[in-house]
Amino acid sequence: MLPRLEYIKQARVRLGITQRKLASLTGVSTSMINQIESGRCKPSYDTARKIFEVLGSLEGKTSMKAGDICSRHLIYVQKDERLHRAIELMRKNSISQIPVFDASKVVGILTEDGLAKIMVEKDEMELKDVRVSQVMESPPPQVDVSTPAKALIPLVRFTRCVLVSEKANVIGIVTITDTLKMVE
Incomplete structure (x- = not known):
């Protein structure tokens, strides 16, 4: 049709x-x-x-593809790492979310909003021994590098980020800021 x-x-x-x-x-x-x-x-x-x-x-x-606009310097944490390490990486790199991996497989994500909720619920002493896997959220969606970038805009607005993969390996991340590259 x-x-x-x-x-x-x-x-x-x-x-x-x-x-x-x-x-x-x-x-x-x-x-x-x-x-x-x-x-x-x-x-x-x-x-x-x-x-x-x-x-x-x-x-x-x-038309631009997901691989054209994604940030290829992917900052991530492993699920068994301490939460403090993830927060340190997020602050040091000025990022609002960080993917969580189990070896090479994406298993979740940590977001500023999610961390703020946890910090309200637990005191600082309780947070010292918390592992990333205990507080991570569901993993973000993944798309192939050849996905049209325009198709990512509604998805990123809803999920805040999208992981970009090539041959089943995650190679980058697209955030709302990355979608602005389409205007350049």
């Missing part, structure tokens, strides 16, 4: 190409592209498919 025809103009404008350029890439006349975009003409299925294929290939070449 093809996308709606209104998408043709939106995609063309977003890509910054003219009707003439789209027409030459698809083998359709400029007049036909104009008529399709204005709603005066309904193209055949084959013509519409060809237009969408060209637009899709152009978007694939120009």
Whole structure:
């Protein structure tokens, strides 16, 4: 099933190409592209498919991927480490969340909000012997390096961070700040 025809103009404008350029890439006349975009003409299925294929290939070449915007210097802790070590790493590196691993597998995350709740519940003496695994939250979602960066924006807004993997190995993290790289 093809996308709606209104998408043709939106995609063309977003890509910054003219009707003439789209027409030459698809083998359709400029007049036909104009008529399709204005709603005066309904193209055949084959013509519409060809237009969408060209637009899709152009978007694939120009759009950023998760691997392009992720921070590849991943700071993390192991689940058996003391909570104080995780807090120290977070403060030293000015980060608001830190992934938790069990060897090479992601098993959770520590966040500033989660740590604030724990600190309210326990006094400082109780926190000295707490292990990361005792207070970590569920792990954040993971995406492949080739995932379109635009698809990450709603996910990051909801989960605060997304881990980026390549060949099943976590290689980076995307936070809300990282999504701003798409504007540059």
